[in-house]
Amino acid sequence: MDHFQYRDGQLCAEAVPLARIAEAVGTPFYCYSTATLERHYRVFAEAVAELPATVCFAVKANPNIAVIRTLARLGAGADVVSGGEMMKALEAGVPAERIVFSGVGKTRGEMALALKAGIMQINVESEPELAVLDQVARELGVIAPIAVRVNPDVDAKTHRKITTGKSENKFGIDWTSAREFHARAAAFAGLRIAGLSVHIGSQLRKLEPFREAFARVREMVLTLREDGHAIETIDFGGGLGIPYGDDADDMTSPGPQDYAAVVKAATDDLGCRLIFEPGRVIVGNAGVLVTRVLYVKHGATRRFAIVDAAMNDLMRPALYDAYHAIVPITEPPAGTGIVETDVVGPVCETGDTFGVKRPLPEAGADELLAIRSAGAYGASMSSTYNTRPLIPEVLVRDDAFAVIRPRLSVEEMIAQEAYPDWLG
Ligand code: LLP
DSSP states (O other), X not given: OOSEEEETTEEEETTEEHHXXXXXXXXXXXXXXXXXXXXXXXXXXXXXXXXXXXXXXXXXXXXXXXXXXXXXXXXXXXXXXXXXXXXXXXXXXXXXXXXXXOOSOOOHHHHHHHHHHTOSEEEEOSHHHHHHHHHHHHHHTOOEEEEEEEEOOOOOOSOXXXXXXXXXXXXXXXXXXXXXXXXXXXXXXXXXXXXXXXOOBSSBOOSHHHHHHHHXXXXXXXXXXXXXXXXXXXXXXXXBOOOOSOOTTGGGSOOHHHHHHHHHHHHTTTOOEEEEOOOHHHHGGGEEEEEEEEEEEEXXXXXXXXXXXXXXXXXXXXXXXXXXXXXXXXXXXXXXXXXXXXXEOSSSSTTOEEEEEEEEESOOTTOEEEEOSOSSSSGGGOOOGGGOOOOOEEEEETTEEEEEEOOOOHHHHHHTOOOOGGGO
């Protein structure tokens, strides 16, 4: 459930009509609902409450410091994949001991930052990374707590570009060499093996891949313990999917409770501390992208609504053919003609399409539309392609709203660039 509902015919974020925000900040903009963020975090945290768990919000899904702080105040930790995300999490008030650092390509500088901050755990994904981390830790005179990310070779049955747990993917340590890898890791004086980690992909809408992967992790914990490694934590990564309104079985697909039951079955008797890194399931449906129709154009075979948002603002449809529900901000009164419309942006690429053949009211230019489920991997993946300034992010709480990132101006963009001497 989210808090974007029509009230008196106007789509609102909690008690604030989105049209009012549009008037104040212009379009396009991202809008997030505090009540939805809090609700989704709580549902997840409560589902895993009886397990010894730390919930580390995957910052990459939405790295705005106000969003992170909203979750941190409820007790969330953070899963970060760069020094930048780590600095944001710390700035937003996440305690270092609730931060895990994931990713296949950490730099020495990022490792040093993590070790100086004293974060909970660094998830290691390759042999050369072990050696570099050991060296950085010893230079700083500390011991790095690590978890080895294993690749369980399980098909997550999600989009191929966000599948991470197959043997052909770049992630984790190959399942079959995990024992030797741990033996080598244990020999480094600057490292301490704290646990095991796994993440098989994102937007998983079935439990089976999790069940399969977690059973393998369980076996691996037992084997590694037999080998003499004290495996104290298991990091299950993120990946639980959300309804985007495109699949027929939306209502029956698993939620945090079902996911927690799978985890519990795999770990009940292990006595491990568990770490979760949910991203999308917390923020995905807590955000919308509001855009204005600039023109309506009738092509030979299609009706196009050309909007002022573009693929640079929300890449998911262009990148993954992702479906996002698109709704008008003014609820169409009964009897309004509904026509199939392609919602497209102004960029000169056919991929700049938010939705094809969507049932939308006949009304045309100036209408405001909300592209739903845009809270995760929306603003965080946006760019300035076409010299389009980054758009504002707005956070709503009850009847109040605040700009949590202003619109960048073209002047600011130009000021960041410079002429070399010979062009001066
Ligand atoms: N932990 C690790 C190690 C990850 O790589 C990810 C996401 C997460 C946690 C959070 O996964 P989530 O709970 O959000 O599924 N840009 C893509 C999604 C990329 C996900 C990358 N890794 C999209 O827009 O669908």
